[in-house]
Amino acid sequence: MKLAPGTREPARLAEPMSIALVGNPNSGKSTIFNALTGLRQKVANYPGVTIEKKIGYFFDLHGRKCQLIDLPGTYSLLPSAPDEEITCEVLFGARPDTPVPDAVICVIDATHLERSLYLVAQVLDLGLPTIVALNMMDLFEEGGDCLDVAALSARLGCPVIPCQASRRRGLIELRTALSRQISPSRSICRRLPEAVEESLSRIALDFPEEKAERRALCALVLGAPDPQRLAELLAVTHLLPSLREEQQRLERDLPDWRQQTIATRQREIRALTAGVFQKSPVMAKSIADWLDRWVTHPFWGWLIFLGIMGTMFLAVFQMGAGPKDAINGLFVALSAKIEKVLPAGDLRDLLTNGVIGGAGNVIVFLPQILILFFFLGLLEESGYMARAVFLMDKVMSRVGLPGRAFIPLLASHACAIPGILSARTLSDPRDRMVTILVAPFASCSARLPVYVLMIAAFFGGRRGAGVAEAGIVMVLYLLGLAAAFGFAWLFKNSLFRSRPAPLVLELPPYRRPSLRTIAAQMLSRAGSFLRRAGTAIVAISVILWWLTAYPKSSGRDRSAQLAGSFAGQIGHCIEPAIRPLGFNWKIGIGLISAQAARENFVSTMGVLYAGQSDGEGKARPVTLSQALLADRWPDGRPVFTQLVCVTILLFFVFSLQCVSTVVAVRRETGSWRWAFFQFGYMTLFAYAVCLTVYQAGRAIGL
Amino acid sequence: MSLPAEQPLEVVPQAFPLSEASVGAQLWIHSVAGSPCESYRLHEMGFCQRAELVKLSHGAMTVCLVCGARVGLSAALAQRILVTVAPGESRKEGGSSEVDLCHSSAGEGTFFCWILDRFRRKKGRRSRRIGDEARTRD
Structure with a gap:
């Protein structure tokens, strides 16, 4: 030093x-x-x-x-x-x-x-x-x-x-x-x-030697409302007795x-x-005053907020569908080419069913994720975020959190980890802890591939109306926020009681978003997404392929091979726990692999349903959603009914399935206890909601 | 920005919450109510005694210009910041200066917002009156 x-x-x-x-x-x-x-x-x-x-x-x-x-x-x-x-x-x-x-x-x-x-x-x-x-x-x-x-x-x-x-x-x-x-x-x-x-x-007399920053340091610690914390931070705890004495003297005199x-x-x-x-x-009077008036208005402000979200999700589906289909077509063609070139065997199956069926099925969602980031970039660059914080302040203060806590929640829509880290901007440790505990309820971009896949299955594998698809995604995002608010209220009224700090926030000027900045961020996101798909997701897909391919059973069809494989055996072990939710063992395997990262659910489904024929039994290339819809229970009932699709969507909205998030929470809270508590309560809540929805749906004949 | 003249706070006109000031009014900050922890950062952001402040708008948030920066405050916080009218500015009668919808940026809002503002002000006045009556009885 x-x-x-x-x-x-x-x-x-x-x-x-x-x-x-x-x-x-x-x-x-x-x-x-x-x-x-x-x-x-x-x-x-x-x-x-x-x-x-x-x-x-x-x-x-x-x-x-x-x-x-x-x-x-x-x-x-x-x-x-x-x-x-x-x-x-x-x-x-x-x-x-x-x-x-x-x-x-x-x-x-x-x-x-x-x-x-x-x-x-x-x-x-x-x-x-x-x-x-x-x-x-x-x-x-x-x-x-x-x-x-x-x-x-x-x-x-x-x-x-x-x-x-x-x-x-x-x-x-x-x-x-x-x-x-x-x-x-x-x-x-x-x-x-x-x-x-x-x-x-x-106080300065307590310093052993002449230092230029001595006066600055003393003035700073003396003025601090909590001198203990600052003195510990700056390693001047030896000043504390005289600091306290002087503070008391000043309170008395001035x-x-x-x-x-x-x-x-x-x-x-x-x-x-x-x-x-x-x-x-x-x-x-500036245009900013006029805009502020509307975007923070108790009625029009909410309408604008919902309108922006709706437009964002509509764009994700309408603009992203074409590029997604094009990438999917490329992977189908590549798979067909490999099947032509390579002789039948494990290597061919590994490449077509494991790598392309797994990682390829995740990469196809890249355009839609990029569109989501483009819109988030527009919001961040324009100056709207700070106004959204004020719009949310009333709701946040009702649940006991400061309005500023909405920034971590908004940031969590890209990824929960930066959202959890940005809770550091909150001054009250209790507010910070509650924000960290509820931030993963905000639907991150990793959930998007699952949402898109399940919504496609919900609409029978056909392209549904863009507005309906966007509407469902928006409801899912709002459900995530509602759960975050609900649990924040619960925690603030039980474990972390404190009065929310009143909101004061500097309002940045409205700016024309810099497309270069947004493009750079999209590029960076695309890079990290592809790196993840090319490493972790490929690795998990390969492991999963091996688990589905072994032990080999001769003379049995693919579904019998799957059922007898290691993956099938694991899946059948956990099936009793997830059967009440309407999930079969394959979904169970998907949920287990999704614990590493949510996108793995899609890649797992891709591996498990690779080479599946369509509902009419024809062995032509089908999309993953069509392959899912062709799956049947032993009694012939379809597995992926609309009710099951909704249940899976709800499970992903409410559960915490991301090892990186658990590690980030441990780092921020300094304890594994809180990280496991968060994992436990979110998973239990997701299970309870899904159980209720599925059983209620079955009861009314859905 | 000119340095406000030094004069004892006692002779400064009566202080009132920022939430009740007119939009466009030039004000001086009198004090910030609350614990030192809560007030300290506000002071450092420029909300300290005798700092000049211009109220730009109010509604869901109160926007003001302080030390050259546009700062948004929640309604609860705007209640806690006490201000006085800057010299040369006249405050409208009744303490709770009504927002002039024809001449202030508040007028750029909607009829709904105007009704909401009126409702809030009436509610605020009534609760203050009740408080005053209770104090008188005591």
Whole structure:
């Protein structure tokens, strides 16, 4: 770990220079990070996208390697949530895995100059060499505001670089500034209420040696409403007794000392910008006001939200069906070609039934998944997400969660893992725990292939009306959200009682979505989906094929071979447990393989039903849904009735079938207990719902 | 933005919740009610004593411009932020300034929203009156 500024040694040439990117949420830190390093970290137009520190490398103008650390956004160095703690720890050198940065780039949204300078002032207090990157200068100029950049730089005592990271403007200047020797920063806000100043001096005596960041650290911990947590985080627990004593003294002498301290600092910041920054006097009503009014309206807002969701699912089915059929056709042709080229035997069966029947049946859903991500990207980029949070705030507060918890739930619609990680933005640990426990109810993209397959089976293997298909998927998504809200209410009223924090959220400007950003994210998603299909799903398909192909039985048809195989034996063992849900042993095997990842259900069905003839007994290539519909119970009844299709859909809506999610929950909660609890309660709930629906359906003759 | 003049808070006109301010009004923040934990972040985001604030809209969320940033607040939080009228601005009578639908961005909403606003304000006034009466009796 490096020493404090002033005593700090200059970075040796052999070691990369470490630079931290700090700034308010949604100020464009990750965009600058991507632009400098060439990496593709997720960026979006709402606060709280980056929740972990990310590291990338670039070279300055002297060819020196620099390590860039992208940190979660924060409004202050006093952390109020776990993601902000990371930023605080890195800047104070309290993280064992990250050295104290050699320099800091403070990214500020130029349109929010005054508010952003509060954090800049705290960073400057640390005495680290600092550069201020004034991002979003295009929006600033559009607004008609004026800023004397040189004067601001002189007053801050550090380089100020105007830039527009999304268009890569100002990046050369930023690299140039980083290539120069930057002197350690100096404090710009030194005034404090007198009583606070005295308390600080007394606490500072507890430090063993002179350190530049001493005052900043003391001021930060002294102001903290929970000094214990912060002192532990920054490894200054020895200060706690004197901190508590001084806090009590201040409460007695100056009851609103915290507010006064912040107000003094902000007054100094306003004084600093006076004469440098000229805000446009025109306060015209903007289109954003008008849009906000409609999208957060208690009636029209919901209608717009449901309309957007409906359009998204309609597009998934209408626009995705053609490419899906085309890819399916390619796999059918490839399978036919292999059957022609290779002689009958295990290798041919492995390739056609195992690999193509398994992984191929999952890959066909790629276009539909990409369309889903395209729409999610549009929502994230446009600025709608923050408004949706306000729309949901009322519902969320009814169940006891803060409105902000809707962001993790929304993020979980892409994948539960980023959703669970983004619960770090919640300040109350109880809210965070409840959000983590219910986030997997939000239907992730891995469920989509199962939904599409089962809906196709529901409509008898024919193409149903697009609107009806989209409507069913939308109902499934809403059911997932309803379950999440229901269980959140239950947990908040039993295990994790607390009052929800009132919602305050910075509203990002509405922006025309950047198609390049969305395309990059879709490409990244497609890559990870194909990697998963090409590795884990192929591996599981091959194992499953082996389980269905052995032990060999001569002279028996395929269904007898399947029933006698290892897979068949396992399936028949679990059948009594799933029979009450209307599931046969093959569905049971699908559910077991889906525990690894939900898409495996489709690949398993693909392997188990590969080479199946259609309902008329003709051995021509059939789609997977047609193969499912041809399956019969021993008494001749069809297995995949509409009721069974609905039951399977409900099981997938409510159950937790993803090992990666279980591992992520263990990491975030720090305990396997909660991870297994979540797995257990979701699986039991899914079972209970399916049992009720199936038995009730049977009772009324469905 | 000009630095507000230093004057004791006692002589500042009466404070009222942000939720009751008119849309478009320029205001000063008087105080934020609540525990230090809850208020601290709000203060750091610019909601501190004497900071200037412009209320942009209200409805399901209250949008205001503070320190140059558009910040959305839930209805419950807007009740907890007490503001005073900035010098030069006059507050409409009755403390609960009605939103002028013809001249404010609230007017860009719908008739339904207008009725809802009226209902909320009446409800708020009634509960305050009941509270006042109870205090008087005590």
